[in-house]
Amino acid sequence: MSFKVLVSDPLAKEGVDILKGFCDVDEKADLSEDELVKIIGGYDALIVRSGTQVTARIIEAADRMKYIGRAGVGVDNIDCDAATKKGIIVSNAPEGNTLAATEHTIAMMMALARNIPQATASLKKGEWKRSKFMGNEMNGKVLGVVGFGRIGREVSKRAQALQMTVIAYDPFIPAEVGAAMGVEMMSVAELFTKADVITVHTPLIPSTTHLVNKESIATMKDGVRLINCARGGIIDEAALYEAITSGKVAGAALDVFEQEPPTDSPLLSLDKVIVTPHLGASTVEAQKNVAISVAQQCIEVLKGGSAKNA
Numbered sequence: 001m002s003f004k005v006l007v008s009d010p011l012a013k014e015g016v017d018i019l020k021g022f023c024d025v026d027e028k029a030d031l032s033e034d035e036l037v038k039i040i041g042g043y044d045a046l047i048v049r050s051g052t053q054v055t056a057r058i059i060e061a062a063d064r065m066k067y068i069g070r071a072g073v074g075v076d077n078i079d080c081d082a083a084t085k086k087g088i089i090v091s092n093a094p095e096g097n098t099l100a101a102t103e104h105t106i107a108m109m110m111a112l113a114r115n116i117p118q119a120t121a122s123l124k125k126g127e128w129k130r131s132k133f134m135g136n137e138m139n140g141k142v143l144g145v146v147g148f149g150r151i152g153r154e155v156s157k158r159a160q161a162l163q164m165t166v167i168a169y170d171p172f173i174p175a176e177v178g179a180a181m182g183v184e185m186m187s188v189a190e191l192f193t194k195a196d197v198i199t200v201h202t203p204l205i206p207s208t209t210h211l212v213n214k215e216s217i218a219t220m221k222d223g224v225r226l227i228n229c230a231r232g233g234i235i236d237e238a239a240l241y242e243a244i245t246s247g248k249v250a251g252a253a254l255d256v257f258e259q260e261p262p263t264d265s266p267l268l269s270l271d272k273v274i275v276t277p278h279l280g281a282s283t284v285e286a287q288k289n290v291a292i293s294v295a296q297q298c299i300e301v302l303k304g305g306s307a308k309n310a
Protein backbone atom coordinates (compact mmCIF):
# COMPACT_ATOMS: atom_id res chain seq x y z
CA MET A 1 0.00 0.00 0.00
CA SER A 2 1.44 3.38 -0.92
CA PHE A 3 1.57 6.27 1.51
CA LYS A 4 -1.14 8.95 1.41
CA VAL A 5 -0.44 12.60 2.20
CA LEU A 6 -3.06 15.29 2.78
CA VAL A 7 -2.09 18.86 1.88
CA SER A 8 -4.74 21.00 3.59
CA ASP A 9 -3.50 24.52 2.77
CA PRO A 10 -2.21 25.85 -0.57
CA LEU A 11 1.30 24.47 -1.13
CA ALA A 12 3.58 25.49 -4.02
CA LYS A 13 3.54 23.08 -6.96
CA GLU A 14 7.27 22.31 -6.59
CA GLY A 15 6.59 20.71 -3.19
CA VAL A 16 3.47 18.89 -4.33
CA ASP A 17 5.38 17.44 -7.30
CA ILE A 18 8.13 16.11 -5.02
CA LEU A 19 5.50 14.42 -2.84
CA LYS A 20 3.72 12.96 -5.90
CA GLY A 21 6.97 11.33 -6.97
CA PHE A 22 6.83 9.24 -3.81
CA CYS A 23 3.23 8.87 -2.64
CA ASP A 24 -0.43 9.67 -3.27
CA VAL A 25 -1.32 13.28 -2.54
CA ASP A 26 -4.72 14.86 -1.90
CA GLU A 27 -4.89 18.67 -1.95
CA LYS A 28 -8.00 19.80 -0.04
CA ALA A 29 -8.06 23.31 1.37
CA ASP A 30 -10.58 25.03 3.67
CA LEU A 31 -11.74 21.87 5.46
CA SER A 32 -13.54 22.32 8.77
CA GLU A 33 -12.32 20.57 11.91
CA ASP A 34 -15.22 18.08 11.61
CA GLU A 35 -14.35 17.33 7.99
CA LEU A 36 -10.70 16.80 8.88
CA VAL A 37 -11.59 14.52 11.80
CA LYS A 38 -13.67 12.39 9.40
CA ILE A 39 -10.95 11.88 6.78
CA ILE A 40 -7.65 12.22 8.63
CA GLY A 41 -7.51 8.50 9.59
CA GLY A 42 -6.80 7.67 5.94
CA TYR A 43 -3.54 9.64 5.77
CA ASP A 44 0.09 8.96 6.71
CA ALA A 45 1.11 12.62 6.69
CA LEU A 46 -0.44 16.09 6.78
CA ILE A 47 1.07 19.26 5.36
CA VAL A 48 -0.27 22.68 6.36
CA ARG A 49 0.54 26.37 6.15
CA SER A 50 -1.14 28.69 8.66
CA GLY A 51 -4.78 28.19 7.58
CA THR A 52 -5.40 24.75 9.08
CA GLN A 53 -5.71 24.54 12.86
CA VAL A 54 -4.36 21.08 13.66
CA THR A 55 -6.22 20.50 16.90
CA ALA A 56 -5.96 17.67 19.46
CA ARG A 57 -9.29 16.32 18.09
CA ILE A 58 -7.86 16.01 14.60
CA ILE A 59 -4.64 14.44 15.88
CA GLU A 60 -6.60 11.99 18.04
CA ALA A 61 -8.36 10.71 14.90
CA ALA A 62 -5.11 10.47 12.90
CA ASP A 63 -4.41 6.82 13.55
CA ARG A 64 -2.02 6.24 10.60
CA MET A 65 -0.26 9.56 10.80
CA LYS A 66 3.53 9.67 11.08
CA TYR A 67 4.31 13.25 10.10
CA ILE A 68 2.83 16.78 10.21
CA GLY A 69 4.73 19.43 8.24
CA ARG A 70 4.33 23.20 8.53
CA ALA A 71 5.34 25.04 5.37
CA GLY A 72 6.60 28.08 7.29
CA VAL A 73 8.15 29.06 10.63
CA GLY A 74 5.56 29.12 13.41
CA VAL A 75 4.05 25.79 14.45
CA ASP A 76 1.54 27.62 16.65
CA ASN A 77 -1.39 26.26 14.59
CA ILE A 78 -0.40 22.67 15.44
CA ASP A 79 -1.08 21.04 18.81
CA CYS A 80 2.49 19.75 19.12
CA ASP A 81 1.88 18.16 22.56
CA ALA A 82 -0.98 16.08 21.20
CA ALA A 83 1.15 15.07 18.19
CA THR A 84 4.08 14.06 20.38
CA LYS A 85 1.79 11.96 22.60
CA LYS A 86 0.57 10.18 19.48
CA GLY A 87 4.16 9.59 18.25
CA ILE A 88 3.76 11.92 15.27
CA ILE A 89 6.81 13.87 14.11
CA VAL A 90 6.16 17.60 13.58
CA SER A 91 8.58 19.77 11.63
CA ASN A 92 8.66 23.17 9.93
CA ALA A 93 10.57 25.06 7.24
CA PRO A 94 12.09 27.90 9.23
CA GLU A 95 14.57 29.30 6.72
CA GLY A 96 12.69 29.40 3.43
CA ASN A 97 10.65 32.53 4.10
CA THR A 98 13.17 34.58 6.12
CA LEU A 99 13.98 36.97 3.29
CA ALA A 100 10.35 37.32 2.23
CA ALA A 101 9.34 38.34 5.76
CA THR A 102 12.40 40.60 5.99
CA GLU A 103 11.62 42.45 2.78
CA HIS A 104 7.96 42.76 3.78
CA THR A 105 9.03 44.37 7.06
CA ILE A 106 11.24 46.89 5.28
CA ALA A 107 8.47 47.59 2.75
CA MET A 108 5.99 48.17 5.58
CA MET A 109 8.42 50.48 7.39
CA MET A 110 8.97 52.63 4.31
CA ALA A 111 5.27 52.62 3.38
CA LEU A 112 4.44 53.73 6.92
CA ALA A 113 7.06 56.49 6.94
CA ARG A 114 5.87 57.90 3.60
CA ASN A 115 2.10 57.25 3.92
CA ILE A 116 2.14 55.29 0.67
CA PRO A 117 -1.10 53.27 1.16
CA GLN A 118 -3.04 56.34 2.36
CA ALA A 119 -1.71 58.55 -0.47
CA THR A 120 -2.50 55.86 -3.04
CA ALA A 121 -6.08 55.58 -1.78
CA SER A 122 -6.46 59.38 -1.75
CA LEU A 123 -5.15 59.88 -5.29
CA LYS A 124 -7.33 57.05 -6.58
CA LYS A 125 -10.34 58.88 -5.10
CA GLY A 126 -9.43 61.84 -7.34
CA GLU A 127 -7.67 63.94 -4.67
CA TRP A 128 -4.26 65.63 -4.99
CA LYS A 129 -3.26 66.29 -1.36
CA ARG A 130 0.51 66.71 -1.28
CA SER A 131 0.82 68.43 2.09
CA LYS A 132 -1.46 65.94 3.86
CA PHE A 133 1.03 63.14 3.27
CA MET A 134 4.25 64.67 4.59
CA GLY A 135 6.48 61.79 5.70
CA ASN A 136 9.71 61.16 7.59
CA GLU A 137 13.10 59.93 6.38
CA MET A 138 14.38 56.74 7.95
CA ASN A 139 17.97 57.92 7.38
CA GLY A 140 19.56 58.56 10.79
CA LYS A 141 16.61 57.19 12.79
CA VAL A 142 16.96 54.48 15.45
CA LEU A 143 15.37 51.12 14.69
CA GLY A 144 14.66 48.90 17.69
CA VAL A 145 14.57 45.22 16.74
CA VAL A 146 12.88 42.97 19.30
CA GLY A 147 13.87 39.36 18.59
CA PHE A 148 17.30 39.06 16.97
CA GLY A 149 16.80 35.75 15.19
CA ARG A 150 16.79 35.00 11.47
CA ILE A 151 14.39 37.75 10.41
CA GLY A 152 15.44 40.29 13.05
CA ARG A 153 19.06 40.09 11.85
CA GLU A 154 18.22 40.34 8.15
CA VAL A 155 15.97 43.34 8.85
CA SER A 156 18.84 44.92 10.80
CA LYS A 157 21.28 44.58 7.89
CA ARG A 158 18.85 46.22 5.48
CA ALA A 159 18.00 49.00 7.92
CA GLN A 160 21.73 49.71 8.31
CA ALA A 161 21.94 50.03 4.54
CA LEU A 162 19.26 52.74 4.87
CA GLN A 163 21.67 54.49 7.29
CA MET A 164 19.54 53.70 10.35
CA THR A 165 21.13 53.01 13.73
CA VAL A 166 19.97 49.57 14.82
CA ILE A 167 19.56 48.50 18.44
CA ALA A 168 18.20 45.11 19.49
CA TYR A 169 16.80 43.06 22.35
CA ASP A 170 16.87 39.27 22.52
CA PRO A 171 17.33 37.49 25.86
CA PHE A 172 18.80 34.43 24.13
CA ILE A 173 21.37 36.10 21.88
CA PRO A 174 24.72 37.23 23.32
CA ALA A 175 25.68 40.89 22.95
CA GLU A 176 28.73 39.89 20.85
CA VAL A 177 26.47 38.63 18.06
CA GLY A 178 24.92 42.07 17.79
CA ALA A 179 28.27 43.83 18.19
CA ALA A 180 29.73 41.83 15.27
CA MET A 181 26.99 43.35 13.11
CA GLY A 182 27.27 46.87 14.52
CA VAL A 183 24.05 46.42 16.50
CA GLU A 184 23.98 47.36 20.18
CA MET A 185 22.00 44.87 22.24
CA MET A 186 20.25 46.14 25.33
CA SER A 187 17.33 45.49 27.66
CA VAL A 188 13.88 45.77 26.19
CA ALA A 189 13.09 48.64 28.57
CA GLU A 190 16.07 50.63 27.27
CA LEU A 191 15.25 49.80 23.65
CA PHE A 192 11.69 51.06 24.09
CA THR A 193 12.95 54.45 25.30
CA LYS A 194 15.53 54.88 22.52
CA ALA A 195 13.89 53.74 19.28
CA ASP A 196 12.12 55.88 16.68
CA VAL A 197 10.73 52.75 15.04
CA ILE A 198 10.20 49.39 16.77
CA THR A 199 9.81 46.14 14.87
CA VAL A 200 9.06 42.81 16.58
CA HIS A 201 10.42 39.47 15.31
CA THR A 202 9.76 36.96 18.09
CA PRO A 203 7.48 33.95 18.34
CA LEU A 204 4.21 34.45 20.22
CA ILE A 205 4.95 32.81 23.57
CA PRO A 206 4.04 33.84 27.13
CA SER A 207 7.10 36.12 27.45
CA THR A 208 6.24 38.00 24.25
CA THR A 209 2.45 38.17 24.54
CA HIS A 210 1.55 41.87 24.84
CA LEU A 211 5.24 42.71 25.22
CA VAL A 212 4.23 46.00 23.65
CA ASN A 213 1.44 47.18 25.95
CA LYS A 214 -0.01 50.31 27.54
CA GLU A 215 2.81 50.59 30.09
CA SER A 216 5.66 49.94 27.66
CA ILE A 217 4.22 52.30 25.05
CA ALA A 218 4.14 55.04 27.72
CA THR A 219 7.95 54.75 28.02
CA MET A 220 8.52 55.14 24.26
CA LYS A 221 9.42 58.31 22.37
CA ASP A 222 6.49 60.48 21.32
CA GLY A 223 5.79 59.80 17.66
CA VAL A 224 7.27 56.28 17.71
CA ARG A 225 6.22 53.94 14.86
CA LEU A 226 5.49 50.26 15.50
CA ILE A 227 5.74 47.31 13.12
CA ASN A 228 4.51 43.74 13.60
CA CYS A 229 5.23 41.28 10.79
CA ALA A 230 5.77 38.41 13.27
CA ARG A 231 2.71 37.24 15.21
CA GLY A 232 -0.52 38.92 16.28
CA GLY A 233 -0.62 39.39 20.04
CA ILE A 234 2.98 40.57 20.54
CA ILE A 235 1.53 44.08 20.42
CA ASP A 236 -1.58 44.62 22.57
CA GLU A 237 -4.04 45.86 19.95
CA ALA A 238 -6.29 47.69 22.43
CA ALA A 239 -3.29 49.59 23.82
CA LEU A 240 -2.09 50.35 20.29
CA TYR A 241 -5.49 51.77 19.34
CA GLU A 242 -5.46 54.05 22.37
CA ALA A 243 -1.87 55.17 21.75
CA ILE A 244 -2.53 56.02 18.11
CA THR A 245 -5.73 57.93 18.82
CA SER A 246 -3.96 59.86 21.60
CA GLY A 247 -1.12 60.78 19.21
CA LYS A 248 1.58 59.06 21.27
CA VAL A 249 2.27 56.54 18.47
CA ALA A 250 2.63 58.12 15.01
CA GLY A 251 1.58 55.00 13.16
CA ALA A 252 1.70 51.23 12.95
CA ALA A 253 2.28 48.69 10.20
CA LEU A 254 0.65 45.33 10.87
CA ASP A 255 0.83 42.12 8.86
CA VAL A 256 -0.50 39.92 11.67
CA PHE A 257 -3.36 40.27 14.14
CA GLU A 258 -4.64 38.91 17.45
CA GLN A 259 -7.52 37.41 15.43
CA GLU A 260 -7.08 36.58 11.77
CA PRO A 261 -8.82 37.82 9.76
CA PRO A 262 -9.21 40.91 11.98
CA THR A 263 -12.74 41.69 10.80
CA ASP A 264 -13.88 43.52 13.94
CA SER A 265 -10.63 45.28 14.81
CA PRO A 266 -11.06 49.03 15.43
CA LEU A 267 -7.46 49.43 14.25
CA LEU A 268 -8.71 48.99 10.69
CA SER A 269 -10.60 52.27 10.98
CA LEU A 270 -7.44 54.29 11.70
CA ASP A 271 -5.67 56.12 8.86
CA LYS A 272 -2.37 55.85 10.71
CA VAL A 273 -2.47 52.04 10.67
CA ILE A 274 -1.37 50.29 7.50
CA VAL A 275 -2.15 46.63 7.12
CA THR A 276 -1.58 43.54 5.00
CA PRO A 277 -3.36 40.18 5.36
CA HIS A 278 -0.46 38.06 6.74
CA LEU A 279 1.58 38.41 3.56
CA GLY A 280 5.06 38.26 5.11
CA ALA A 281 5.88 34.89 3.57
CA SER A 282 3.86 35.40 0.42
CA THR A 283 6.46 35.48 -2.29
CA VAL A 284 6.82 32.95 -5.07
CA GLU A 285 10.39 32.29 -3.93
CA ALA A 286 9.54 31.72 -0.26
CA GLN A 287 6.56 29.49 -0.99
CA LYS A 288 8.68 27.35 -3.29
CA ASN A 289 11.43 27.08 -0.63
CA VAL A 290 9.11 26.07 2.21
CA ALA A 291 7.10 23.66 0.05
CA ILE A 292 10.23 21.82 -1.09
CA SER A 293 11.60 21.71 2.45
CA VAL A 294 8.49 20.14 4.03
CA ALA A 295 7.99 17.76 1.10
CA GLN A 296 11.54 16.45 1.48
CA GLN A 297 11.20 16.11 5.25
CA CYS A 298 7.84 14.33 4.84
CA ILE A 299 9.38 11.75 2.51
CA GLU A 300 12.33 11.20 4.86
CA VAL A 301 9.95 10.45 7.72
CA LEU A 302 7.71 8.17 5.64
CA LYS A 303 10.84 6.25 4.61
CA GLY A 304 11.53 5.67 8.30
CA GLY A 305 14.10 8.45 8.75
CA SER A 306 13.94 11.74 10.62
CA ALA A 307 12.95 15.31 9.73
CA LYS A 308 15.80 17.85 9.79
CA ASN A 309 13.68 20.54 11.48
CA ALA A 310 11.75 18.29 13.89
Ligand code: NAD
Pocket (backbone or CB within 6 Å): 073, 074, 094, 097, 098, 101, 146, 147, 148, 149, 150, 151, 152, 169, 170, 171, 172, 173, 201, 202, 203, 204, 207, 208, 229, 230, 231, 255, 256, 278, 279, 280, 281, 282
Ligand atom coordinates in the same frame (compact mmCIF):
# COMPACT_ATOMS: atom_id res chain seq x y z
P1 NAD B 1 13.74 32.92 14.93
O1 NAD B 1 13.42 31.76 15.80
O2 NAD B 1 14.91 32.84 14.03
O3 NAD B 1 13.88 34.25 15.81
C1 NAD B 1 13.06 34.55 16.89
C2 NAD B 1 13.93 35.21 17.93
O4 NAD B 1 13.08 35.63 19.00
C3 NAD B 1 14.96 34.27 18.54
O5 NAD B 1 16.27 34.78 18.37
C4 NAD B 1 14.58 34.21 20.02
O6 NAD B 1 15.72 34.15 20.87
C5 NAD B 1 13.84 35.52 20.17
N1 NAD B 1 13.00 35.57 21.37
C6 NAD B 1 12.35 34.56 22.01
N2 NAD B 1 11.72 35.03 23.10
C7 NAD B 1 11.97 36.36 23.13
C8 NAD B 1 11.59 37.41 24.01
N3 NAD B 1 10.84 37.17 25.10
N4 NAD B 1 12.02 38.66 23.75
C9 NAD B 1 12.78 38.93 22.65
N5 NAD B 1 13.21 37.98 21.80
C10 NAD B 1 12.79 36.72 22.03
O7 NAD B 1 12.40 33.19 14.10
P2 NAD B 1 12.26 34.01 12.73
O8 NAD B 1 12.35 33.08 11.58
O9 NAD B 1 13.14 35.20 12.80
O10 NAD B 1 10.72 34.44 12.84
C11 NAD B 1 10.32 35.47 13.73
C12 NAD B 1 8.80 35.54 13.81
O11 NAD B 1 8.27 35.90 12.53
C13 NAD B 1 8.10 34.23 14.18
O12 NAD B 1 7.02 34.53 15.04
C14 NAD B 1 7.56 33.71 12.86
O13 NAD B 1 6.48 32.85 13.02
C15 NAD B 1 7.18 35.04 12.22
N6 NAD B 1 7.04 34.99 10.77
C16 NAD B 1 5.98 35.66 10.23
C17 NAD B 1 5.84 35.68 8.85
C18 NAD B 1 4.68 36.38 8.23
O14 NAD B 1 4.14 35.87 7.26
N7 NAD B 1 4.27 37.53 8.72
C19 NAD B 1 6.77 35.03 8.03
C20 NAD B 1 7.85 34.38 8.63
C21 NAD B 1 7.97 34.38 10.01
Ligand code: MLT
Pocket (backbone or CB within 6 Å): 049, 050, 071, 072, 073, 074, 075, 097, 278, 280, 281
Ligand atom coordinates in the same frame (compact mmCIF):
# COMPACT_ATOMS: atom_id res chain seq x y z
C1 MLT C 1 5.33 31.65 9.22
O1 MLT C 1 5.30 31.44 10.43
O2 MLT C 1 6.10 31.04 8.46
C2 MLT C 1 4.48 32.70 8.64
O3 MLT C 1 3.48 33.13 9.46
C3 MLT C 1 4.09 32.49 7.23
C4 MLT C 1 2.89 31.64 6.96
O4 MLT C 1 1.88 31.77 7.60
O5 MLT C 1 2.98 30.82 6.06
